[in-house]
Amino acid sequence: MTKNAQPGRTPRRWVSLQTRLTAMSAFLVLLAAGAVTYLFHRLSVESVERGRFLAASDVAESISLRLAAGRLPPRAILDSVLSEYIHANSEIVAASVLVRTEAGESEILSAAGKSWDRTLEQEEAIATGAPVARIFEEGRERFWSVSLPIQGGKLPRGTSGAVGVWSTLQAVELLSRETRRLALIVLPISLASLVLLLSLVFRRVVQGPMESLRQAMIRAEAGDLRAEAPVARSDEIGFIARQYNQMLAQIRRTQEEREELLLRVQGFNEELAKTVGEATAELKERNQDLSRLNEELYHLQRRLLSIERRSVAQQMTARLAHKIGTPLNLISGHVQILKRSRADDSELQEKLALVQSQIEKLTDTVQDILDETRASLRREPLDLDRILENIGALLRPTLAARGVELSLCLGIRATGALVEGVEDQIEQVFLTIMHNSLDAMPSGGHLTVTTVDAPECVRARIQDDGEGIPESVLPQIFRPFFTTKSEGRGTGLGLSIVQEILASHRATIRVESAVGKGTMFTIDFPRVPG
DSSP states (O other), X not given: OOTTOOTTOOOOOOOOHHHHHHHHHHHHHHHHHHHHHHHHXXXXXXXXXXXXXXXXXXXXXXXXXXXXXXXXXXXXXXXXXXXXXXXXXXXXXXXXXXEEOTTSOEEEEEEEESOOXXXXXXXXXXXXXXXXXXXXXXXXXXXEEEEEEOOSOBOOTTXXXXXXXXXXXXXXXXXXXXXXXXXXXXXXXXXXXXHHHHHHHHIIIIIHHHHHHHHHHHHHHTTOTTOOOOOOXXXXXXXXXXXXXXXXXXXXXXXXXXXXXXXXXXXXXXXXXXXXXXXXXXXXXXXXXXXXXXXXXXXXXHHHHHHHHHHHHHHHHHHHHXXXXXXXXHHHHHHHHHHHHTTTOHHHHHHHHHHHHHHHHHHHHHHHHHHHHTOOOOOEEEOHHHHHHHHHHHHHHHHHHTTEEEEEEEOSGGGTOOEEEOHHHHHHHHHHHHHHHHHTOTTOEEEEEEEEEOSSSEEEEEEEOSSOOOTTTGGGTTSTTOOOSOTTSOXXXXXXXXXXXXXXXXXXXXXXXXXXXXXXEEEEEOBOOO
8 A cells, every 4th residue: 555545535636747747837837828918809809899999989080070060951861971981981881960950840851771760979069069989789780870960050940960880790790700710719729839849848957857866766765876867968857967966986995995995894803803713712702702793893883884875865855855846836827817917717727736736746755755865863862971881892993903092981870861863873873983082093093982961961972082174174074075185085965964873862962173183072962861
């Protein structure tokens, strides 16, 4: 059963990142294209409607000015004039002249074109003395109605009038239908082309490099430390691949160094066992004990290397999860903004909710990876003096061979003070620091380990009289991959991992050093209550 799966529930269907991103991009582009098409359609329709309005207004104004220039002609002549204007402009379907007597009675003095009983706009123009224009529907067709009052004409006393012109908007309807037809043809073709292009780009830019990196990680996890990932570009994926290759190279060099050192120690032990065996039976027995201790040291070194490699792998996984999580958070934020801006569109809200759910699933997957790399280890009360005695017994032969004298001044066992932690990790902390001290004393020296039951904590000090650390370098010693050792002799991860382990145990570490005098590390552990 996979992690987070529950009995009786169907596992969530896995959808690839390529599919989700392509679908989301296609949806957003479709939405944008639809909006642009709608705006273009509206602007085109408004432009044509405006043109028809201006044409009708020009005709109405021309008739009004012509009638205002002299006396009203006879009805037959006036009908002919209106018909000329209608024939000259195919969009004008009707025109009429309405007059109102002093008694308030209205009469259509002349009319041409389509016949209908509509004088509302003309009467409003007479009443207000200003032009009146509006769109109305007749059956299933829309028209512009433009009415202008006759100003200054030689109408009979007490009589007023207005010219009415009606223009069809059938061209607008044809334009609207044609725009919708083109949109239904162009949008699906464009969307299909976009999806194909996005799929090809994603496969080349993301899927291919990520699959190469994943295969390299699988081979490295299986033990092939030469399984480097190809670096084809200088983008984020290329950066991760380069960092992975550098990490793998450092682990490989460290393993080779440790294997060489362990082989040398093993060879030395075999030679020493042979010499002691030739001397006396008592020395032979002691040599066997020494061989056993060195074998334990060998396995401890191997375990230390494994823990260090696992810690580096956890750091790399966390970086990779962060690189993926940041773009996901940005995408999620934009989806939320889009949901709020289009809250009245229920169909869009459903699609955005689907996109958001897919982003949350991918975020859960990233979080699951982080949870697996940070799986908690079992902690228990520990006797710090006992751990240091075991380490001292393991390291004494190696230290003696290098001319280093080890002194253990352990003073917390008598008080019964304990610290809480993971024994393997606490051993790794002291082994790393003591190995660094050993490297700092190439000509031999003294290494002193002290423990005291301080008022607020359990304190341990590791002090050597080696070469010391320059003051300019001191602030950087806990930085990952920083090392002062020669090429091939260190990864620069030891003290970084030490600081990380102590932080997880709520412990602190301080360092004091002087060039030519030595270095002292002070570690304060929280005391187990009781």
